Amino acid sequence: MKEPRVDVGIMFEPQIDFVLQGNYLWNSSLVTGSQNAVYSEGKILWNGSAYEELLFEPSDSANDSFELLDVTIGINFHWERKENQRFRGALKLIVENNKLTAVNVISVEDYLISVISSEMSATASMELLKAHAVISRSWLLAQIQKNKEIAEAKSEYTAFSQTEDECIKWYDREDHVNFDVCADDHCQRYQGITRASTKNVELAVRSTSGQLLMSGEKICDARFSKCCGGAVEEFQYCWEDVKHPYLVKLRDDKSGEPLPDLTKEDEAVKWIYTSPDAFCNTTDKKILSQVLNNYDQETVNFYRWKVSYSQKELSELILKRSGVDYGEIVDLIPVERGTSGRLVKLKIVGTKRTLTIGKELEIRRTLSTSHLYSSAFVVEKENIINNIPQRFNLIGSGWGHGVGLCQIGAAVMGEQGYTYDKILLHYYVGASINKLY
Known part of the structure; x- marks a missing residue:
């Protein structure tokens, strides 16, 4: 080749x-x-x-x-x-x-x-x-x-x-x-x-020239994101319904402990409200600066984060971002989560309209002026008057879609002495590294 x-x-x-x-x-x-x-x-x-x-x-x-x-x-x-x-x-x-x-x-x-x-x-x-x-x-x-x-x-x-x-x-x-x-x-x-x-x-x-991640005879679709939040997501929950054998659910640590079933709402809530040990659970500025350029470092909290909207802010934001007039927002209901706890489908209940949206990036785009850090979040409602919450808090986990390599996790692994092939085969389960040209 x-x-x-x-x-x-x-x-x-x-x-x-x-x-x-x-x-x-x-x-x-x-x-x-x-x-x-x-x-x-x-x-x-x-x-x-x-x-x-x-x-x-x-x-x-x-x-x-x-x-x-x-x-x-x-x-x-x-x-x-x-x-x-x-x-x-x-x-x-x-x-x-x-x-x-x-x-x-x-x-x-x-x-x-x-x-x-x-x-x-x-x-x-x-x-x-x-x-x-x-x-x-x-x-x-x-x-x-x-x-x-x-x-x-x-x-x-x-x-x-x-x-x-x-x-x-x-x-x-x-x-x-x-x-x-x-x-x-x-x-x-x-x-x-x-x-x-x-x-x-x-x-x-140059030293890895021509080296590719392979799954059998096929080149791996090697996705990556900034911070998985401790749990790596599976491909099909973010893009088309194709299950790649090397992009599977994974706990981003060396404990060997299985990941909780974060497709279940109670497990996802427990996971997001806590801060489990993970390669990417770090505040080490030396390590973060390896992955984050100056404009990325304008964001400081992304392993766990919080975004808060008033009723007026949220209803106006969703109308502007989606073009759909839901009226006042009554509820944001998780419908389906992926294996990292990221929302795949979210039901937006309004006084004028109810609609389920997905997948993860569409949810992130709809609920932010740019992009939410991820769709792995829990919704808190405050000050409910006549069944209408006056404030919504989104408590979230990670930055990005979470599929494949976690850049911050990989940076920590590099600092801990893992070689590049060990880092790759941690995140791309069962893949091989072949030189094709």
């Missing part, structure tokens, strides 16, 4: 300003310096002419780079902001949804060096960096393979189902059809060479 290239969608705007730092080839012509492309009537307007697509290839791939101006990062998250970003590889501009999309075409290993530096601190332990290189590579190639299978099958892939009483939606790779992955948290954080990497990051990627 030859090292693949990957198409990464970076930004989506009516106008894209960029700087070619070096000599780039376009249609056999050399182009350099500041450029401006604008969406116009289904085409790309650049240098006074209209095009279906533009591709700028570097003359010197080792030294040339391009800069995209005002790239939005952390889309819909609490740290959303714009910044200028620099990239190696080629720049492709395409038309999509009445806007322009900037796509970076780059080799997988070069892509990974940036991902590891973007997803976590480049000062993380070598074993954690190696583990992350393997899972990021595996996840990426699994998504590319899945895309091909969906395209070849020519079957309609849907991530949405709705009845009068229930609306179930999940968010996955099918959102991107004209490139392999996006550059934001929806896929994997990728910020080109904007984030300074270190020799350790490059060494971690």
Whole structure:
């Protein structure tokens, strides 16, 4: 197998300003310096002419780079902001949804060096960096393979189902059809060479080059999240109803004790209200700084957390986020939980409307101006007047979907002397690590 290239969608705007730092080839012509492309009537307007697509290839791939101006990062998250970003590889501009999309075409290993530096601190332990290189590579190639299978099958892939009483939606790779992955948290954080990497990051990627997590003959869909909250979730509770043998429920510690059955409401409540020992149950700033970039560290409580809304705040928030007018919110009722206690289905009871929503990310999006840290939460109601609670408290556990590797847990394991293969096989049960190229 030859090292693949990957198409990464970076930004989506009516106008894209960029700087070619070096000599780039376009249609056999050399182009350099500041450029401006604008969406116009289904085409790309650049240098006074209209095009279906533009591709700028570097003359010197080792030294040339391009800069995209005002790239939005952390889309819909609490740290959303714009910044200028620099990239190696080629720049492709395409038309999509009445806007322009900037796509970076780059080799997988070069892509990974940036991902590891973007997803976590480049000062993380070598074993954690190696583990992350393997899972990021595996996840990426699994998504590319899945895309091909969906395209070849020519079957309609849907991530949405709705009845009068229930609306179930999940968010996955099918959102991107004209490139392999996006550059934001929806896929994997990728910020080109904007984030300074270190020799350790490059060494971690190069020393694991071509290594993939495998389940039989298939590349593992190696999901990961920030903090599992002590309990690792199963794939099917967050995305389509597919049970991967290596993404199973797991207690995130070394005790060997089984995880309580957190699909049961009383067990989930007990788990979330307590703070069980786990690899990711740490407040060690040295370890947290390995995983959390500066804007992640703006959040301090995520192993266990609390969010509180007044009746007015919650009813207005849910209306704004979902577009559904429930009236005043009477109750938030857990309907189904996954194996980590994360809510898969939540019934919202209002004075005007009652509807069950899911899966976990849809619940998190509906109940926050950005995203709740996770859907593993318990609902407390206060000051009930005429059956209408005047305040709702959400007491929660973890940060993210909780499937696969827990980044904070893996950082702790690295500090405790676990090697990268032991870290990986803790989180991806029964998988193997194979070198494919």
